[in-house]
Amino acid sequence: MSIFNFFQRKKNNALENTTSIEFGFRGEGINYRLPNKSIELWFTWVNGMRVYTETIFKWKDGSILTIEEKKQVFNDVVRFVEKNKEKPIIVINNDDSSRILWEELCAENQTSINRIEYTSRESQFQIERKMYHDLMKAGKKVVVDGFEISNENDLDKFMENRKKNQAA
Secondary structure, eight states: OHHHHHHHHHHHHHHHHHEEEEEEEGGGSSEEEEOOOEHHHHHHHTSOEEEEESSSSSSHHHHHSOHHHHHHHHHHHHHHHHTTTTOOEEETTTTTTTHHHHHHHHHHHHGGOOOEEEEEHHHHHHHHHHHHHHHHHOOOOOEEEEEOOOOOHHHHHHHHHHHHHHHH
């Protein structure tokens, strides 16, 4: 082993010792912490472990992750999930500006991931709309962000406002 490899290994071990990764409450979400920053990633385990890459975007303090930080978080989280549970399904949003990066990282880590699933903002809105609609059909009172949804017209108004607010 060269002296360079020795110091490089020490540097990597030091970084690993300062990184904390854990599953969130009830196994939903993943909390990733460095000594001076943290991020919470969307993660679900129903019908397979799913990591949502679009949430590898902004630290909790509001600063945007660099490309190198995105790579590090992605790689660390994939190894963490695989080690603790099973190979994760990586969910990539087609609308995400980092989509190509996620695809490249999935290719580099193909032996550590189960598969890739694609989604989009529109498909997520449709899933959310269906969920609220199903609750209304079951006779449940639906109140989201203080807005009461009583019928399909209310639901459509709410979803349009949601789209506008998230686009801004």
